[in-house]
Amino acid sequence: MSADQILDEVFVAQKTEMIDEAPSLYIEGTDVQYAWDSTSLGDFKRCPRFYQLHRKEGWTAKSESVDLRFGSEYHQALQEYDCSLANGVKHEDAIHDVIRELLIRTEDFRPDPDTRAGKYKSRRNLVQLTVDYLDFFGPNDPAKTAMLESGRPAVELSFRFELDWGPSAGNRPYILCGHIDRIVEFNDQLLATDRKTTTRTLGPYFFKQFEPNNQMTLYTLAGQIITGTPIKGVMIDAAQVLLEEPNRFVRGLTYRSPEQLEEWLNDLKITLKQAEACAEEGYWPMNDTACDKYGGCPFREVCSKSPSVRGMYLKSDFVQLPTEDRWNPLKPR
């Protein structure tokens, strides 16, 4: 079965370029999440308890807020550059505007330099990384931003589309949603793109994490829906943040065949059934084989305690975000 056939059969495609409101991602009166993006889906696959604590209840380590802010400002800066360039602005002018806006937005961003996160992901390093990336890839990037049918450059693409099945609770289909940085033409093929920042070494081991990978498979599918063309995969621009040497940038490609996309969708049905079952039970089991993965789960210390005292440890080591600040993939960017 081709990717086009899968999409025709599985999706009621709703190409949405701009999203104006952020409704709840749960079915009213339940804990059943109906709108899923790669982040929340990945968290549930990783460990239902992690999903419960982090995404659903909003417990967040202080250092994570630094990583998140750094990543999100970096993404936004590069997207603004992509937009400017696609609209004919010259490299030096675009970089000037991007850095000015970045400095204005991050006026309040002063992470504690005595923490690892604050040391690497400081405001100073954010500006340095942005300038470095744009000088490295910007003016002579062989990957060119694709144009959508509407004539708009394919950057800052928020997507939201319905599946043709939904949870048994409520009367609505599941929605897959997210945000793709841009779609590019590269070596005569169309690819979705994503940017990653890391303090880890950028070698084959780093790129292996994307095959297989929940986010990259969803982005390939979403890219196909947004453009109406068979996007082959995702181009990943990874940046290694360094303190004394120049920041490093490596570009990797990951491809998905139609059979892989079909398999992912079939697996998704099972995963979402499991998520619904957890929500109905009000219980998200621990995956105790994942605690040492992903650089070590931030909740490991909490989960290692007896259940009756975990709440105390959560409150001492984490902050709980208010409901409106918790992860919501339907929130517009």
Place this chain on the structure above:
Amino acid sequence: MSDIDELMDRNALEMAPRDIDRIIQLNREAREARAKGIKPVKTSGPKIDLSTLVKALVKDKKPASTPSAGIGRRGL
């Protein structure tokens, strides 16, 4: 505090275009310096009186007959 830190600490809304260009230029220079293994130089901050520093160094200088730290650590 380095030039770039000082510049970046100013209110971004009040920066002139030349300030932004300077920040970009300093970042590029910092990248070049990192590539050559040069660490950032602090060009501002408290001034050091060199004559006082020289006097302090002379005062602290040990006589040539002082046993080396290595001998001392061995308890001789």
